[in-house]
Amino acid sequence: MEILSIGEKIKRSRIYKGYTLKDICGKKISVSKMSCIENGKIKPDNWILELVASKLGINIEYLKKDVREQLEFNLEKIKNGHNKTDQGDVLRYNLEYAEEYKYYDIAFEFMHMLFNYYLDIKDTKSCQINTARHYNLCRRSGNEKNKLLYYMDIGRYFYAENEYFQAANYYNNVRKTLTEKECKDYDFLSNVIYEEANCHFMMKDCEKAYEILTRLVDIIDFIHDGEHKAKIFNLLGILSIKMNNGKFEDFEKKSYELCKNHKSLKAEFIYSYGCAMLETDISDKAYKYVNESIALYPTDNKKNFVHFMINVIETLIEIDKISQAQDICDKVLNYSIDLHEDMFIEKSYYFKALIMYKEKNIEMSEMYMNLSLDILMRIGNKNQIKNRYMEMGILYFEMNNTSESIKYFSLALNSNKRV
Template sequence: SKMSCIENNKVDPEDWILEIIVDKLGLDMEYLKHGVREQIEANIEKFNSMTPLISLEDVLYNVDYAEKYHYYDLSCKLFQILFEYYLNHGMSAELSTTIPRYYNSCQKSKDEIIHINYYMYIAKYLYTNGECSQAGSYISTVRKKLIELDKKDSVEYIKATYNQVVIYIMCNNIIKAKKVSEDLKEILSFNKNEYVNAEIYKVLAIIEIYLGGDEVKYYEEQALKRYDNLLDKKARAYYDLAKAMFENGIKDEALDYVERALSEYPRSDKEQLCEFLIDGVKSLIEYGYYDLVLNYIEEVLDLSIELELVPIMEKAYYYKAMIFERKKNYIMAETYMMLSLDALMKYGTKSEIYKRYMKIGTMYHDMGNVNDSIKYFSLAFKMDKSFY
């Protein structure tokens, strides 16, 4: 009876009972002294420190326990971990099942901040899917609610304001981004977190680049010196600034910043490095720097093969094929395109495979290879019919 009450979290276990369990099962006394809530809290802290290499199975296991014991504040924190992971890895099917459960946990919690965080994650989800106006609307609502709650000095308000500016920039609504950025400047006057301030100054610099302002260098310098030893964040800042420069025709400086970002990004976290390098590779190809990008692709391939990161490996093969195709070296383009397709078949969605068949069909058409062109267009047609 006593053990049943302990198991159902109705009473705290006494030491003499724990000593019997420790003796019989060979477990750690401190581990047993933690109740269910304490265990979940400890696990959340562990999961947050493990990113990006978290165990999804372990997180979901903790979600089940948090829901079972009605710890909805904890289940929401766990859903945030899952949400972030799924978004970063393009796991749309998993997101579609997570969102209703996350919403349900939020509805059962009376904490306004938990509700606000939910809407911020939904805004991020919408933005990732290209629904900029809806994402901006969600973030705007969040900011208004935080102001009503007198939370303008909260982490949530800072995050919401920053995200709203970023969303407007990415949606090419620079005028609105500039307007909201005035609130970011106010945040700089009281926020003590230097990394957050660095990110704010970076965004202010990007807005100046788009508007052709004369404070670009000032904001850049203020941002870069605040990253201090966060070398990965600093490299990412160089890259973000470079993308804004490319889009505004400042190509020489942009190229210098991209090269600096890719070369200075720390090589210690290989998976994160792979993801960063492949982003840089994509940008360099978009702006026609084919020769420069090949060395970085080789580094990505070596790392992705070593770590068995099939999606990144596939992208590296695909980008290499694109370079050779644009150089009219169709033999090499065909080789790497087929390697890319083999990798994509292991994890890609029907839509992704359909698009790849179409791309390969077009490549063979440009090569004058009619038979193979028809073959891949036919495969794409069959795939297209299976959507309905």
């Protein structure tokens, strides 16, 4: 996916084949002009390219393809799923070239993809570093839709940072703009509305979330993405449980129908309904739903399985299903070690510590908590580490180890000051 200007292609091929500038030019082109072409100072005419291609024995179409065309070709390849293993490096490489050649419209597309790549791998620090660059490319691209995409990206960033109010504001701005323009891109519009509603749900404002989300019911038939439609009905079902409005069963049925044979998605929906029930007067049904989701979730993709089960383990601990939480946690820990995923290993150790604590095995709880903290110190943010220090302080207090308890409370206090 290397990008070369026309001049660079000529120069590389010429040197590789052992030709001098004079050999290429003959009597038809001046050496000084060819030197300027190779150094990108002037653009060659078609007849010159045909002559050079003939003498060097290279494909004329390859030679004619300039930097912009190469960038467009690379962008299309990435959109079609190529280069997934080194996606971050590929996006950064193309972005640098697009900026260097001032192709700001293409540069914005690469930046948009790179920003979301960082969010996908939970690297919010890189998002923060690139926010100003992202905005600058959005402004220079001169495209109104890019402004909306930029707002969506920043909304997603704030959501990842648990800044739900800020995220909701960005999504709201996009929704208002699309509504004013009477947007007919229902897939895009529905995504914006869904994300805004989800922010209000995370802020525990279920009425507001429901009011926003029900606007999608009228346009649901115009949305092409079946999985996205399923997620809309899933969130409506969760909100109906919370609000006890009597509409849950209808939304539940529709969400399952749209899942079709997607077992992992259906399991996630069932689990989310169970979690929503925990804080309601139908909490007695919650464990049935959680248990059903455990049985349904496929194990063929270990990474997805571990990610899902980590949430399940936390819920099982909360509802005092300790034995079941222990069994799943052991399995998840083994998978996490096989995957070499520090984030999963850290969570597994942490949950093992909580389980041991519940079983009054304080010494084992201390051991797993320390193993978890060692990893968290490498991969966690300041708030996560501060909260863990507080937990460690409480744990040592329970163990009557005053000196260690004071040490961790002090670390938490000092960490809080830095935050």
